[in-house]
Amino acid sequence: MPETWSGFSYIVTNLARFIRPNEVTFSGVNSSMPMLACMLAKKSYDFYFTYINVAGGVDPKPTSVPLSSSDPVLAAGSTAIFANEDFYDLCTRGRMDLCFLGAAQIDGAGQTNVSAIGDWHNPKVRLPGGGGGAVMLPTARRSCTWRTEHSPRVLVDRLDFVTASGGMHGVVTPIAVFIKREGRLTLQSWHPEKSLDEVIARTGFAIDGTDASPTPGPTDEERAALQALDPDGEFERDADVSLG
Amino acid sequence: MQPQPGSRDAPGDKIKSLAELASMIPDGSSVALGGSFLHRGPFALVRELIRQGRRDLELIKQSPGYDIDILCRAGALRRTRAGIVAMEGNFGLARWYRKAVEEKEIELEEHACASLTAGLRAAAFGVPFQPCGGLHGSALPELNGWKWGEDPYGSGEKVCLIPPITPDFTVIHANAVSELGDVRVLGTFHWDRIMSRAARRVLVIAEKLLPIEEFRKQPELTLVPHFMVEAVSVVPGGAWPGSCWPLYEIDYPAVRAYVDERDRDLSRHLEAAVEREARADA
Known part of the structure; x- marks a missing residue:
């Protein structure tokens, strides 16, 4: 594992840093990196949080780290089966503290598109679709998303389609961490091997970097936890994250 | 009490072959499929529908993947109501589904997973x-x-x-059934429960048959009671190439082979499917 950050370790660890003590935190389908972030937080942070996931797990003790982030092994050792209807209802009644939700495009207001690139009716690329976001983004107390690419085609001024809108709290890319403040995504920190100017140039929406600083490097505990979760680097290879 | 076929205590058995089960679903039906992505989907039945040349189906599911992709690949689908579609695992987007939507071979009604559930709830609750x-x-x-x-x-x-979403059929892959059609699912049941309450007719594929007495001992493990189930088929391994907790995991090489084969032809994949042996026996 490198001394500072790979794009992969940057995303997983900075997602984990959004997790807070005693909160209910959820990871979903198609979400290997948030799944790893929740597992990393469980291993390396000295506080309790309730980890629930799309496989129905409640504070599970998975016997392995699955490639599929909805794998039933994520409910192994669980104290309950809290199935899909339950975690959606928990969210819409305002009791979900932190949701990790996927996105293809993200705009400066923290809205997301997971539906289509191009016109919805004549798509250039048909994307996975509505999923959790349209209901969870406006109803979870906080939501965070991530992208493995940091570019103006991903972080856009205008979405091709607004699939989900609402309470986006944080966004992590291989080179930056954004936090929403007063309705706009604001740069919180950037990859220490990159520059503020590069982050601004590679972001499609206008950002204010005034209060931003380089991201503190991984702690020994964070580094060890990620190493233990991905000992052969399989997840890192699959994620194929480039700093660009 | 109306006289029943079978004994005083119970209707006659509901066990069918996989081929018989699939033949109950006519062309043009709307079908809700249980499970999620590569996990505990009624995939043996999906493949049997393809073998039987079914056309113009509508698939209803919050998170379809392999099932919707193979139905698109076989040209068996006309429409879908779906929340999120992907192969998952590390296989990315569902390529044949994507092509079918982009080339307008199928009609998509895009949902959030929870809005699809709400539609199923409207049907299940009997409200407009x-x-x-x-x-x-x-x-x-x-x-x-x-x-x-x-x-x-x-x-x-x-x-x-x-508005209500009332599938013509819900098909579930279960861990076990009784011969009367009681359904036991282990691990998470995803959306199978609400799907079974919303549909006009419920069909079930199961890993194994358990005596009715086993169901009577632990009725709280029964997800769907027998009177709501029309027919069942026992197909061990039927969720292949997906997982069925706690019996087997995703067959990653088989999914990889399905994804990597670039042309539309499915003969090799169907030939490799686990239910082939059961069909040969029948």
């Missing part, structure tokens, strides 16, 4: 619509013509109202 939380600011309600209603009790809150 179901309020669904969230969706504020999303373009999906307008795209689908969903109406917003204001709280009639005066909170001023607006809520999106989803």
Whole structure:
């Protein structure tokens, strides 16, 4: 594992840093990196949080780290089966503290598109679709998303389609961490091997970097936890994250 | 009590072959499929529908993947109502589904997973619509013509109202069934429960048959009671190439082979399927 950050370790660890003590935190389908972030937080942070996931797990003790982030092994050792209807209802009644939700495009207001690139009716690329976001983004107390690419085609001024809108709290890319403040995504920190100017140039929406600083490097505990979760680097290879 | 075929205590058995089960679903049916992505889907039945040349189906599911992709690949699908579609695992987007939508071979009604559930709840609850939380600011309600209603009790809150979704069939892959059609699922049941309550007819594929006495010992493990189930088929391994907790995991090489084979032809994949042996026996 490198001394500072790979794009992969940057995303997983900075997602984990959004997790807070005693909160209910959820990871979903198609979400290997948030799944790893929740597992990393469980291993390396000295506080309790309730980890629930799309496989129905409640504070599970998975016997392995699955490639599929909805794998039933994520409910192994669980104290309950809290199935899909339950975690959606928990969210819409305002009791979900932190949701990790996927996105293809993200705009400066923290809205997301997971539906289509191009016109919805004549798509250039048909994307996975509505999923959790349209209901969870406006109803979870906080939501965070991530992208493995940091570019103006991903972080856009205008979405091709607004699939989900609402309470986006944080966004992590291989080179930056954004936090929403007063309705706009604001740069919180950037990859220490990159520059503020590069982050601004590679972001499609206008950002204010005034209060931003380089991201503190991984702690020994964070580094060890990620190493233990991905000992052969399989997840890192699959994620194929480039700093660009 | 109406006289029943079979004994005084129970209707006759509901066990069918996989081919018989599939033949109950006519062309043009809307079918809700249980499970999620590569996990505990009724995939043996999906493949049997393809073998039987079924056409113009509608697939209803919050998170389809392999099932919708193979139905698109076989040209068996006309329409879908779906929340999120992907192969998952580390296999990315569902390529044949994507092509079918982009080339307008199928019609998509895009949902959030929870709005699809709300539609199924409306059908299951016997009400003309179901309020669904969230969706504020999303373009999906307008795209689908969903109406917003204001709280009639005066909170001023607006809520999106989803019309009923009543599948002609719900098909579930279960861990076990009784010969009468009681359904036991282990691990998470995903959306199978609400799907079974919303559909006109329920069909079940199961890993094994368990004596009715086993169900009587632990009735709380029964997800769907027998009177709601029309027919069952026992197909061990039938969720292949997906997982069925706690019996087997995803067969990653088989999914890889399915994804990597670039042309539309499915003969090799269907030939490799686990239910082939059961069909040869039948």
